[in-house]
Structures are given as structure tokens and as C-alpha cells.
Amino acid sequence: xxxxxxxxxxxxxxxxxxxxxxxxxxxxxxxxxxxxxxxxxxxxxxxxxxxxxxxxxxxxxxxxxxxxxxxxxxxxxxxxxxxxxxxxxxxxxxxxxxxxxxxxxxxxxxxxxxxxxxxxxxxxxxxxxxxxxxxxxxxxxxxxxxxxxxxxxxxxxxxxxxxxxxxxxxxxxxxxxxxxxxxxxxxxxxxxxxxxxxxxxxxxxxxxxxxxxxxxxxxxxxxxxxxxxxxxxxxxxxxxxxxxxxxxxxxxxxxxxxxxxxxxxxxxxxxxxxxxxxxxxxxxxxxxxxxxxxxxxxxxxxxxxxxxxxxxxxx
Amino acid sequence: xxxxxxxxxxxxxxxxxxxxxxxxxxxxxxxxxxxxxxxxxxxxxxxxxxxxxxxxxxxxxxxxxxxxxxxxxxxxxxxxxxxxxxxxxxxxxxxxxxxxxxxxxxxxxxxxxxxxxxxxxxxxxxxxxxxxxxxxxxxxxxxxxxxxxxxxxxxxxxxxxxxxxxxxxxxxxxxxxxxxxxxxxxxxxxxxxxxxxxxxxxxxxxxxxxxxxxxxxxxxxxxxxxxxxxxxxxxxxxxxxxxxxxxxxxxxxxxxxxxxxxxxxxxxxxxxxxxxxx
Numbered sequence: 001x002x003x004x005x006x007x008x009x010x011x012x013x014x015x016x017x018x019x020x021x022x023x024x025x026x027x028x029x030x031x032x033x034x035x036x037x038x039x040x041x042x043x044x045x046x047x048x049x050x051x052x053x054x055x056x057x058x059x060x061x062x063x064x065x066x067x068x069x070x071x072x073x074x075x076x077x078x079x080x081x082x083x084x085x086x087x088x089x090x091x092x093x094x095x096x097x098x099x100x101x102x103x104x105x106x107x108x109x110x111x112x113x114x115x116x117x118x119x120x121x122x123x124x125x126x127x128x129x130x131x132x133x134x135x136x137x138x139x140x141x142x143x144x145x146x147x148x149x150x151x152x153x154x155x156x157x158x159x160x161x162x163x164x165x166x167x168x169x170x171x172x173x174x175x176x177x178x179x180x181x182x183x184x185x186x187x188x189x190x191x192x193x194x195x196x197x198x199x200x201x202x203x204x205x206x207x208x209x210x211x212x213x214x215x216x217x218x219x220x221x222x223x224x225x226x227x228x229x230x231x232x233x234x235x236x237x238x239x240x241x242x243x244x245x246x247x248x249x250x251x252x253x254x255x256x257x258x259x260x261x262x263x264x265x266x267x268x269x270x271x272x273x274x275x276x277x278x279x280x281x282x283x284x285x286x287x288x289x290x291x292x293x294x295x296x297x298x299x300x301x302x303x304x305x306x307x308x309x310x311x312x313x314x315x
Numbered sequence: 316x317x318x319x320x321x322x323x324x325x326x327x328x329x330x331x332x333x334x335x336x337x338x339x340x341x342x343x344x345x346x347x348x349x350x351x352x353x354x355x356x357x358x359x360x361x362x363x364x365x366x367x368x369x370x371x372x373x374x375x376x377x378x379x380x381x382x383x384x385x386x387x388x389x390x391x392x393x394x395x396x397x398x399x400x401x402x403x404x405x406x407x408x409x410x411x412x413x414x415x416x417x418x419x420x421x422x423x424x425x426x427x428x429x430x431x432x433x434x435x436x437x438x439x440x441x442x443x444x445x446x447x448x449x450x451x452x453x454x455x456x457x458x459x460x461x462x463x464x465x466x467x468x469x470x471x472x473x474x475x476x477x478x479x480x481x482x483x484x485x486x487x488x489x490x491x492x493x494x495x496x497x498x499x500x501x502x503x504x505x506x507x508x509x510x511x512x513x514x515x516x517x518x519x520x521x522x523x524x525x526x527x528x529x530x531x532x533x534x535x536x537x538x539x540x541x542x543x544x545x546x547x548x549x550x551x552x553x554x555x556x557x558x559x560x561x562x563x564x565x566x567x568x569x570x571x572x573x574x575x576x577x578x579x580x581x582x583x584x585x586x587x588x589x590x591x592x593x
Contacts, residue, residue: 022418025417025418026417026418026419028417029415029417029418032411032415032417033417035407035408035411036408036411036423038404039404039405039408039427039467039471040423040426042404042460042463042464042467043426043427043430043464043467043468045445045464046442046445046460046461046464046465047430047433047438047464047465047468048426048430049441049445050437050438050441050442050445051430051433051437051438051441053441053444053445054437054438054440054441057441064440064443064444064447110335110338113331113334113335113338114331114335116328116331117328117331117332118327118328119328122328122332126335126339128579129339129342130338130339130342131583131586132575133342133346134521134571134575134582134586135568135571135572135574135575136346136568136571137524137525137542137543137546137567137568137571138525138527138543139525139527139543139546139547140546140564140567140568143546143547143550143564144345144349144564147349148345153360153361153364153557155345155348158364158365162365189338189341189342189344190342191342193586194586194587197583197586197587198587246434249434250434250435250436252436252528253527253528256527256528256531257527257547271436274436274439274440275439275528278439278440278443279440279443279532284440284441284444287439287440288437288440288441291436291437291438291439291440292437294434294436294437295433295434295436295437298432298434299432302431302432303432306431
């Protein structure tokens with residue numbers, strides 16, 4: 001018979017079970033293994049195999065086909081002297097730094113406004129309104145912002161002309177000096193949905209009494225913000241920041257759609273360079289090595305993320 | 316319907332409401348402009364950038380729809396099959412992990428959740444070679460197989476924790492009534508797990524619907540492109556035909572809008588649970 005999990009740790013049966021020999025227990029559970037066959041096979045083939053292939057092939061020169069020979073750590077050394085990669089890392093660090101501040105401050109601000117409302121119904125509707133841009137497919141965010149930055153008929157330039165600042169119109173994505181700033185502001189007034197929901201959730205769990213007693217003690221909006229709301233949502237804020245870092249490190253569709261790393265390679269980021277190495281230059285070995293470096297960086301972030309999110313998303 | 320009275324703004328709320336309204340206007344302004352522009356011809360657009368202008372060019376919508384519908388249908392098919400497969404496989408796997416003891420259970424489960432640490436960028440290039448060698452390039456199989464296996468990691472975990480949280484008494488009652496394991500699964504567990512299945516479906520929907528990179532490397536035929544990739548193609552085909560372009564953008568937002576309108580709560584829970592695998 002299959003052995004079920006009981007909530008009470010029933011002793012007799014399970015002790016006898018665990019004493020019987022392993023092959024017998026495996027045989028008894030055969031249908032369970034059959035049930036797990038498909039998912040396990042899929043994960044082995046489509047997840048574990050490529051992951052190990054990346055680690056392994058980062059030590060090889062590989063064009064994705066027949067050309068395949070061992071070069072040891074050469075790809076990693078190359079990264080150190082690769083100018084494009086250095087630009088990519090610098091860009092990424094600056095970009096992540098800026099985005100983390102923006103993607104935390106903006107939703108916190110909106111959430112703070114919302115929890116200050118006395119009307120529960122309005123709070124609910126504002127939450128829905130700010131989540132709404134989520135229904136726009138991600139790629140459309142980028143395409144719409146490409147229109148906003150369009151040098152001929154873009155929203156930004158037209159807006160500048162409208163208020164008489166014609167001199168400031170600019171090819172925002174075409175100038176190496178402005179391209180990273182332009183990219184950093186993509187989706188700007190739209191709240192990052194996830195971070196917004198997490199922070200709002202955190203703020204909403206602060207007990208009403210805390211706010212009331214603060215009000216009785218004469219704390220105004222600002223005091224309350226700095227002495228109650230921010231300290232009490234530290235976990236959620238941290239989580240929002242880590243999530244932004246994780247998203248920004250691995251997602252490069254923004255860069256691919258908006259500039260493809262250009263002009264030149266002034267808006268290159270490591271993940272985009274990985275993509276181009278593999279699919280434009282057929283350097284699958286080098287691409288894998290970049291992947292490994294990103295993986296190690298993100299691993300550290302993910303471990304922190306799992307620690308923090310265990311507490312913060314439960315609300 | 317809500318009583319209008321309830322939505323009246325209290326004096327205390329007024330300053331916050333004003334800030335929120337300003338914020339809301341800035342948020343929706345680009346979207347409104349896209350809708351306005353989608354109803355203009357190019358001449359109208361160059362003549363008057365900001366305001367709507369008569370006559371409205373509804374023809375933009377029909378010419379955009381002639382191109383876009385194909386991508387939407389493709390995406391519905393791809394994401395739909397991905398969701399069905401994940402819902403079936405993950406509920407069985409989650410159930411097995413939650414309700415039974417068997418040798419190597421911990422090891423197998425670790426084989427699932429360790430993958431949460433493995434980011435998509437690491438596996439992108441080797442996975443493409445693998446899929447190419449399997450002969451799946453330019454077939455729906457390339458997308459569905461990878462989306463399913465990627466989604467299984469998180470979904471199995473979510474389903475397992477959900478099944479573990481169900482009270483043992485429910486199962487005992489079914490066993491006492493003489494239900495076989497299969498019946499307990501189909502008639503007790505799955506109906507009870509419906510909210511979690513909905514969450515899993517939404518997480519899968521949002522991530523597969525928005526995935527751009529993977530279709531970009533595996534799909535080449537225009538007829539087979541899912542929406543995200545099709546939109547990129549569409550935007551370069553209609554680069555300067557602004558009205559049609561934006562009409563296409565509006566049309567392509569409608570499917571998720573409908574899902575959002577019908578199942579807002581599940582949509583939001585799907586969003587947040589996706590955060591664990593970022």
C-alpha cells in the first residue's frame with residue numbers, strides 16, 4: 001500500500017515501514033514515481049541539462065555546433081579585458097542603482113497616499129487603478145516609450161515644444177550621453193506592480209492603533225512617515241529593492257527593444273551582451289561564461305530574497 | 316452597484332486624493348494619447364499632435380486587426396496549452412509531494428526548488444542549442460515545452476504548500492467513505508485547490524504572454540509568432556503609420572484586460588506569487 005502522510009506522527013506503521021529494505025520501499029512507491037515521471041523528466045531535460053551545459057561550456061570555445069574545444073578560463077579572462085563588457089557592467093550598476101531608488105520610492109509614495117485615505121472603498125479603487133497598466137503587454141511598455149522618445153514626433157519632444165522649450169528637444173535614445181537616462185525613465189510614472197503591491201500590503205498591516213496613538217501624541221504626516229511607516233515596512237521595502245535588482249540584472253528585453261545596446265555599445269548591459277554573443281556572433285562559450293557570472297551575482301541576491309520574502313509576501 | 320454616497324470624498328482625504336488624482340492622470344496620459352492617436356490618420360496626427368480630431372479613423376482598427384488577430388490567436392493557443400499542462404502536472408506532482416512519504420522524496424523535491432535559483436539568462440544559450448537539436452525550432456513545441464518546465468518549478472511548490480495546508484480530516488473522511496486515492500484526488504483535493512490552481516494559471520499566463528526573448532530565438536515564421544514577438548514585428552512593419560500602429564497596440568491589450576476584468580483577484584495573486592522566482 002502507499003503510505004500516506006498523517007498529521008499526527010503515528011508511530012507503529014511508519015516505524016515498521018522505515019525498517020523494511022530500501023528496494024522494497026521503492027517498489028511500494030512505484031506509482032508515485034510514475035506520477036512524477038513527466039515533471040522530473042521535463043526539469044531534467046529543459047532546466048538541469050542547460051544549466052550544467054552552461055557551466056561546462058563556459059570553459060569551451062563553442063559555436064553551438066561542431067566547433068567545440070577546451071580553453072579553460074580564457075572566457076573569464078577575456079571578460080576582464082573586454083571593453084564592451086566593462087561598459088555593460090558600468091551601465092548595469094548605474095541603471096540598477098537608479099531603478100532601485102525609483103522603483104521603491106515611487107510605489108512607496110503612492111501606497112503612503114493610499115493608506116492615508118479614510119475611505120476603504122477609495123483605497124481599494126486606487127489600488128486597482130495603479131495596478132491597471134499591468135494589462136498592457138510588457139513589450140508595449142517599451143514600444144510606447146520608444147514613441148515617447150521619438151526624435152521627430154515623440155511625446156517628450158512635442159511636450160517640450162508645447163511649453164516653449166524647443167531648444168531642449170533631443171534624440172534621447174540616439175545620443176550616447178542621454179541614452180541610459182532615457183532608458184532609466186522608461187515606464188516612469190507607471191508603478192512597478194509587484195513592488196507596489198508588496199509595499200502597500202506592508203503598509204496596510206500596520207495596526208490602526210499605532211497610527212491613532214501617534215496622532216494623539218501629535219505626530220504629523222512627516223513624523224509618522226519617518227518614525228512609523230518606513231521602519232515598520234523595512235522588510236517589504238527590502239524585498240521590493242531586491243526584486244528590482246533581480247529583474248534588472250537578468251531582463252534585457254527593455255534594452256533589446258529600445259536600443260539594442262546602441263548607439264555603439266553605449267547602452268549595453270551584460271545580459272544583452274550574452275544574447276548578442278550567442279545569437280549574433282555564435283560565441284556560445286563566451287555567452288555561457290557571461291551567464292555564469294550573472295548567475296553567481298544573482299544567486300547571492302536570490303538567497304537574500306528568499307530569506308526576506310518568506311516574511312514579507314505572506315500578507 | 317455601489318451607492319454613489321459611499322464614494323464621496325471626506326475632508327480629511329482631500330489633499331491625498333488630489334495627489335492621487337494627479338498621479339493617476341500622469342499614469343494614464345500615455346495610454347489615453349495612444350487611444351487618441353489610434354483614431355487619427357497620419358495627416359491628422361502631424362497636424363494636431365495632442366487632441367482628438369474628427370473624423371475618427373475606425374479603419375485603422377480593421378487594418379490593424381487583420382495583422383494582429385493571428386498573433387493573438389497564437390498566443391492564446393500557446394499560453395492556453397501551457398496553462399493546462401502546468402495545471403495538470405503541477406497539481407499531481409504537488410499532491411504526491413504533499414501527501415506521501417517515499418524514498419528520495421526530499422532529494423526529488425530539492426531537484427525542483429533548487430531551480431528557483433537558476434536564472435533564465437544562464438540557460439538561454441544552451442537551451443536554444445538543446446531545443447534546436449531536438450528539432451523543435453520554429454514549432455509551438457519549442458515555446459510550450461520550455462514554458463511548461465520553467466513554470467513547473469514554482470507551480471509545484473505552490474501546489475504542494477496548498478495541499479499540505481488542507482486539513483487531514485477531509486482526507487480521512489473520504490478514505491473512511493471508501494474513496495480510492497484517485498477519487499480523493501479528483502473529487503476532494505482538486506476542487507478544494509481551485510483558488511491555488513487559478514493563481515498558478517495567472518502566474519503562467521502573465522509570464523508566458525509577456526515572454527519576448529525565447530520566441531525571438533526560436534520562432535522565425537510570421538504565422539507562428541506569439542503576440543509579444545508579433546508586436547515587435549508589427550511595429551517595424553508599420554513604423555510610420557501611427558494610427559494603425561497604435562490601433563494595433565490597443566487591440567493587443569484587450570485580451571489581458573478582459574482577464575483582469577473577470578478575475579482581478581486571481582490576477583493580482585498570480586502576480587505576487589510570481590515574485591518568488593524573479
